[in-house]
Structures are given as C-alpha cells and as structure tokens.
Amino acid sequence: MKKPQENTLQKTVIKFAAIAVLLSILSVTASPALASKDNDFLVPSRGYSVDYYRSYGEPTIKASVTGDTEFERGESADIAIKIANTGTIEELKRLNANQNRIPDSQEEAIALGEMAEEMGCTTAKGLKATLTSDSDYIHIEPTTSLQTVDELKTGNTQNLKFTMRIDSDAPGGEYELHLPVTYEYQSNARTETSKVVNIGLSNSEYTREYTLQTIDIPIHISIKNEPTFEISNVSGSLVQGSSNTINITYTNTGEGAAEDAEVRFVVMNPLSTRNTIIRLGTIGQGESRVASLDLSADSDALVKNYSIDSEIKYIDDEGKTELSKNMKVDVPVEQAESRISTTAIILILLAVIVAYMIIKMLRKRNKIIENTSGDEND
DSSP states (O other): OOOOOHHHHHHHHHHHHHHHHHHHHHHHHHHHHHHOOGOOOOEEEEEEEEEEEEEEEOHHHHHHHHSEEEEEOOOEEEEEEEEEOOOOOOEEEEOSSSOOTOOOHHHHHHHHHHHHHHGGOEEEEEEEOOOOEEOSSEOOOOSSSSEEEEEEEETTEEEEEEEEEETTTTTSEEEEEEEEEEEEEEEEEEEEEEGGHHHHHHSSOEEEEEEEEEEEEEEEEEEOOOHHHHEEEOOOEEEOOOOOEEEEEEEEEEOOOOEEEEEEOOOOOEEOOSSEEEEEEEEEOOEEEEEEEEEETTTTTSSSEEEEEEEEEEEEETSOEEOOOEEEEEEEOOOOOOOOHHHHHHHHHHHHHHHHHHHHHHHHHHHHHHHHHHHHHH
C-alpha cells in the first residue's frame, strides 16, 4: 500500500501534465492561421489524407484569331484572339483505399464526393497569355502583350485583345506569331481524414495538388500582298532661268500589280510645271515605268537640289483605289552660264561707233592742219 504523500505527489504530476496537454491543444486550435478554413496555411501531408479516385485528364487550351487575319503594312491594329478550353477526362479510376472505423456505406459516399472533386482537373487556373513576334516587321505593344484569365473551365472560351504595329516596308505574305500560355490545373484531389484535427485544421475536406503547365500556341496572320514603289532613277537637271525634262523611273518592288497607275507631283517655287499628273498604266511586280516631267526654274533660283513630292494612285488586285507612300524626287538646279545682254551689246556698239567717229574727225582735222602748213611753206 502506497503512502499518502506518494499518492498526493502522483496526483499533482498527473494534474499538471493534463493541464499542459490541454493548454497545448487550445493554443493550436485557437490559432486563426491554422483553424480558419479560408486561411489554411498548413497543407496536410499524405499521412492526413486518403486517395479514393484518380482522374486522367487535364485542360486543353487552344487559340485562334477572330475576325480578319489579313492586315496591311504600315498599320497599327488590334488583333483579337479567342482561347478555348476543350479538356476532357479520359478515365476515372477507383483506387484501393479505405479508412478504418468508417462503415462501408459511409465511406463509399465519401469516395463519391472525392470523385466529384476530381472533375475539376480540366479547369485551367491563373492563366497568363503573352503574344510575341519573331519578325522584325511586326511589333507587339508592350502594354497589351500580357493578358490574364483567373479561371477557364472546360467548354468555355475567353476573348483576348492585343495591339500590334506593322512596319511600312514589311513584305506581304504569311507570318507566325507565338502565344505562350501558362496555367495551373488540379492534378489530384485527396480526401482529408479526421487526423487533420491533430495538426490544428478543422472543417477541411480535400487536399488538392496542382501542376504548372506552359504551352506555345502558334498564331497565323498575313500581310496583304500589294504594290510597293521606289524611285530607281532620276535623270536630267535644270539651269537657272530655263526649262528641261526630268525623267523619273518608278519600280514596283511589291508583291501585287498596280492597275491604271498615275503619278502626282507637287511642285513648289522656284520650280514650276504644267503637267502635275502623268499616267503610267499597269505596273506589274518588278516592272518599272518612266514619268517625264517638264520643269522650269526661275532665274533667281538658288543653285542646289530641290525635292519634289510624288505619289502613285492605283487600283489593287481587289479593285480598290489605293495611294502609295510619298516619294521625294531630287532635282538639281545648276548655275546659268554668264552671257552679255542685248543692252550691253548695243552700248558697246554705240561706244565703238562714237570712238570711230571721233578718230575719223581727229584724222580729218590733222589732215587739214597738214595741208595748211604746206601751203604756207610754198
């Protein structure tokens, strides 16, 4: 038989141990970071969950341009892209999992609940899409290059809009842009057991595992085939105060033909012309036409190169009237040769006549004087 003092000491130790355990449990369960369902920072390990079903499926993200896929060189345009999730579940497999101390009928209901949660494996979450261009002629505006979607369930679509700028010298034809898409999807859902209470979690049902996925979707667009003109040659020059014909050669370096083409000139002082519009006819790809422009330069025009604006109006392959970019024609004005004017010639002739008459009069006078002197000597 134990002594009373020993019994009293043993009871005191047991009491303090019970109080310590109770305080430990209260400190864990009272923590908002662990007890709140909406703020579960602690993710249970697999030792606190059971896996009844495994789904085989994931999101399938596709993208395509909505509207016209053909653009024109030199324009800044919005490109609308629709992304779609067509993911499907290929198989749902029942795993050989069970929990002790739970009736079979109740556990099967719990397993069916997990199966329903596995259906979320085809939903894409936190989707980020970035449009990029490898071409030096197409530029995506940085402010629109990144688009985000919080959630995209299977069978749903989402419209994205980007802005791109196409260089004016971009060749016509097909181009491929890239749309890298990053998202997460639920790769597994596990049913949490009653053991989660031991780590401070309550009212929690499932532990979810996510997989990060990145795909690159090609986006195809085209730039319209159309004529592009360049001035390949300019021959002829002007002289101050004169007129001359300047021959300008225009070459179609584009992909399409220009029908009923005509070139228009804008001529400013001190140059002038009467034929500001010259017909060129049809100019096929790689062909050239010469426009002969009659120009005049004022007599007080400075000796230098003068720029004349020109542009070609034409009809494209679709029957639309188009206007080319402005092209500068450099025309040199040279200094006029020094010439004696008619007035100067008349004055010189008068001076010669007067000088001749004076000389003639002086000779006549000298002859008279000589004759007079001879008579006196006789």
